[in-house]
Amino acid sequence: MTTVRWGVLGKGRAGRARAEAIRATDGALLVGHWSRRDEGSPAEAIRAAAPDVLVVATEDSAHAEGVAWGLGAGADVLVEYPLVTEPMDAIRLAGLARETSRGIRVSWLGWHAALGRAIRREADTVRVMRWEVAFEGGCPVWVGEGLTQGRYATQAAGRLRMLWDLMGGWRAARARIDRGDDAWRCRFDLEGGDGSTATLLERRHPGAPRRQVWHADGRLLVPIAAATDTAFRIDQVAWQGIRSEGSWGVGLPEQELAFLTACAALDAVVSEGEMT
Secondary structure, eight states, X not given: OOOEEEEEEOOSHHHHHHHHHHHTSTTEEEEEXXXXXXXXXXXXHHHHHOOSEEEEOSOGGGHHHHHHHHHHTTOEEEEESSSOSXXXXXXXXXXXXXXXXXXXXXXXXXXXSHHHHHHHHHHHHSOOOEEEEEEEEOOOHHHHHHHHTTOHHHHTHHHHHHHHHHTTSXXXXXXXXXXXXXXXXXXXXXXXXXXXXXXXXXXXXXXXXXXXXXXXXXXXXXXXXXXXXXXXXXXXXXXXXXXXXXXXXXXXOXXXXXXXXXXXXXXXXXXXXXXX
């Protein structure tokens, strides 16, 4: 078995879980675990360690920088979703990946959690024409900042990406937010490329537990908490296999850029006001 050299950028929950998963995976060697706040230059440290793959698990706003560091060090890059917050950054990084003959892949944890697998089974069994999704979660600083700055789609990227895959892509028919004293509510109405429709309701307020409920054509899919450390492990092992088989590819998959462009279009049509 070929040993794959992994590096991890980010020491928060996601970064720690990735590092633990690498250590527990046969054929994987963790050659470095860095923070953007480490003394010295993280970019130089990554280059010196020469990982085959760099995992970028920093805050969303720093993803583009971390991906560029990995590509510059000659590594393929696995980045936690979302890839970046601006489509132009994705275009720039895709060009850099081609120049360096490296690949970028985005980790969408939702598909590896139990709820994601249940949704896949439903979609594989019958053609679903109507999706309804309700999500409730906390409002940490980075979420509040993103909402205040108008990056609404980024805060719901996991659910929006799952719907993107299920609906053959989508366009935003309507988007509305309600900014309360201690909570944010968002409603996104989507029209799918396969003729289906979806409504995603998001509610963010301090201290709320993470919970999401999915309906497919009115049928309830069992509500399960969002991604856990187990999902990180499952996903890590899956990517380990892809990388060791040499099928990582070069550049950035076109669907990632298409999804980011759709999210930017969604943000552009958001209106603000009370939701009934």
